[in-house]
Amino acid sequence: MRQSSLVVVANRLPLDDNAAPDGACEWRRSPGGLAGALHAILEQTPATWVGWNGGAGPAPDLPDVGPMRLRAVPISVDELSGYYEGFANSTLWPLYHDAVEQPVFDRGWWETYRSVNRRFAEAAAEVAEPGAAVWVQDYHLHLVPEMLRQLRPDLLIGFFLHVPFPPPELFMQLPRRVELLRGMLGADLVGFQRPQAAHNVAQLATKLLGAQATDDEIHLDGRVVRTGAFPVSIDVAEMQALAARPDVVTRARQLRADLGPPKRVLLSVDRLDYTKGIEHRLTAYSELLRDGRVRVRNTVMVQVTVPSREQIGRYRQLRHRIEGEVGRINGEHGRVGEPAVHYLNQPFDRAELAALYQTADVMVVTPLRDGMNLVAKEFVAAREDDAGALVLSEFAGAAAELPGAFLVNPHDVDRLKDTLLEAMDADPADLAARMAAMRRHLRTHDIVGWARAYLTTLDHTGRLAAWLPPVPGPRRARHQPV
Numbered sequence: 001m002r003q004s005s006l007v008v009v010a011n012r013l014p015l016d017d018n019a020a021p022d023g024a025c026e027w028r029r030s031p032g033g034l035a036g037a038l039h040a041i042l043e044q045t046p047a048t049w050v051g052w053n054g055g056a057g058p059a060p061d062l063p064d065v066g067p068m069r070l071r072a073v074p075i076s077v078d079e080l081s082g083y084y085e086g087f088a089n090s091t092l093w094p095l096y097h098d099a100v101e102q103p104v105f106d107r108g109w110w111e112t113y114r115s116v117n118r119r120f121a122e123a124a125a126e127v128a129e130p131g132a133a134v135w136v137q138d139y140h141l142h143l144v145p146e147m148l149r150q151l152r153p154d155l156l157i158g159f160f161l162h163v164p165f166p167p168p169e170l171f172m173q174l175p176r177r178v179e180l181l182r183g184m185l186g187a188d189l190v191g192f193q194r195p196q197a198a199h200n201v202a203q204l205a206t207k208l209l210g211a212q213a214t215d216d217e218i219h220l221d222g223r224v225v226r227t228g229a230f231p232v233s234i235d236v237a238e239m240q241a242l243a244a245r246p247d248v249v250t251r252a253r254q255l256r257a258d259l260g261p262p263k264r265v266l267l268s269v270d271r272l273d274y275t276k277g278i279e280h281r282l283t284a285y286s287e288l289l290r291d292g293r294v295r296v297r298n299t300v301m302v303q304v305t306v307p308s309r310e311q312i313g314r315y316r317q318l319r320h321r322i323e324g325e326v327g328r329i330n331g332e333h334g335r336v337g338e339p340a341v342h343y344l345n346q347p348f349d350r351a352e353l354a355a356l357y358q359t360a361d362v363m364v365v366t367p368l369r370d371g372m373n374l375v376a377k378e379f380v381a382a383r384e385d386d387a388g389a390l391v392l393s394e395f396a397g398a399a400a401e402l403p404g405a406f407l408v409n410p411h412d413v414d415r416l417k418d419t420l421l422e423a424m425d426a427d428p429a430d431l432a433a434r435m436a437a438m439r440r441h442l443r444t445h446d447i448v449g450w451a452r453a454y455l456t457t458l459d460h461t462g463r464l465a466a467w468l469p470p471v472p473g474p475r476r477a478r479h480q481p482v
């Protein structure tokens with residue numbers, strides 16, 4: 001068994017389960033910000049990534065990707081239903097996103113969640129060399145840090161939560177709240193997107209576990225668990241390079257022409273998820289059309305959704321509702337050859353996405369709750385021309401870092417409508433100043449900076465961070481992460 005001194009454990013591996021016809025491993029980025037962010041830094045690092053390859057049944061042997069090794073964890077169809085579709089995505093996901101959909105508390109799911117977490121912990125224990133660092137990711141794997149510590153007390157263990165950690169009053173609803181909290185606090189360092197999350201965890205550790213806790217440190221069972229905020233970011237250099245590619249620039253012009261100039265283009269790109277506020281956004285746009293405040297002649301909306309978690313009924317129902325609403329808006333407001341909403345429900349190639357970002361006059365990113373939202377950051381990085389406006393939800397983690405955006409509460413549809421108009425009509429000089437300031441911020445806060453900050457805090461020595469690339473390297477074309 002080959003072992004590594006850095007092991008990353010995440011529910012998903014960074015690739016889907018389609019090998020190329022010649023058997024080679026074809027890189028296609030898995031959906032979601034997590035896979036994209038980690039992939040950008042790890043493919044040049046001699047680390048092992050432990051995760052699920054997206055299929056059911058026995059785990060395939062996967063080839064190395066450069067210096068990075070992949071270790072697949074097998075998950076059966078039944079386990080996927082209790083662990084992934086059930087406890088992770090029907091209990092924790094909605095609860096952690098402000099319960100914008102009712103979390104389901106199904107007692108049957110817990111045992112499966114626990115046993116799959118144990119399998120991930122065992123796989124990590126096998127591939128970690130003595131004294132290695134293991135970095136566990138996200139809400140699917142809350143129990144892994146404590147399990148791993150029991151199996152391998154020699155390891156340095158980190159945990160990072162990519163989604164929001166909810167306020168105590170919501171977390172308290174969880175039937176397995178004590179086990180989850182203890183599981184996560186098995187780590188040496190627990191990282192979040194926002195400082196508020198560390199505050200929430202400190203309050204809960206005090207209340208539920210009798211720990212002594214501040215927003216930076218939790219004293220539990222004779223150990224000290226450090227906590228803190230490490231806002232995740234994007235591979236800024238990759239997006240800038242893509243956006244500057246001549247074929248992408250040509251494609252952007254073509255897209256713009258296809259949309260029918262001189263229309264103003266509103267663009268949204270989301271995983272098809274109820275946390276993303278897609279329905280609120282469609283309502284706002286449809287009312288603007290109804291009220292005559294915008295006209296299809298000069299304004300068009302492009303809504304890209306990337307299919308997601310389609311085995312879960314709520315996600316299928318949401319898709320159904322969105323498609324009904326898009327059909328209604330186009331039926332009422334479109335004209336022959338001029339739909340009001342261009343709706344694309346498909347995975348997106350990153351070059352096409354970079355082109356689309358360049359066609360947008362207003363990028364509309366209005367989740368009801370989001371840990372970070374990397375689409376907002378990608379849009380900013382793609383706009384070397386400093387043109388375009390970003391309308392951004394106050395409830396996305398990215399809002400704290402991108403004050404040049406037009407911030408909005410997406411639940412307030414009237415205000416959302418006004419904000420869309422304000423962004424559409426903004427003075428180009430004002431927009432350029434906003435975009436330039438946000439791009440400056442991103443240049444010094446990219447994905448490598450995130451990993452470096454986290455790993456240096458984890459090991460204190462800089463030894464782990466020394467493996468990171470100075471800037472993330474060039475990669476093959478992949479499918480769109482959201």
Ligand code: G6P
Nearest residue numbers: 012031032033034138162163309
């Ligand atoms: C979010 C989560 C990730 C997840 C991604 C895609 O970004 O934080 O952990 O991988 O969504 O969701 P999926 O269920 O397809 O992995």
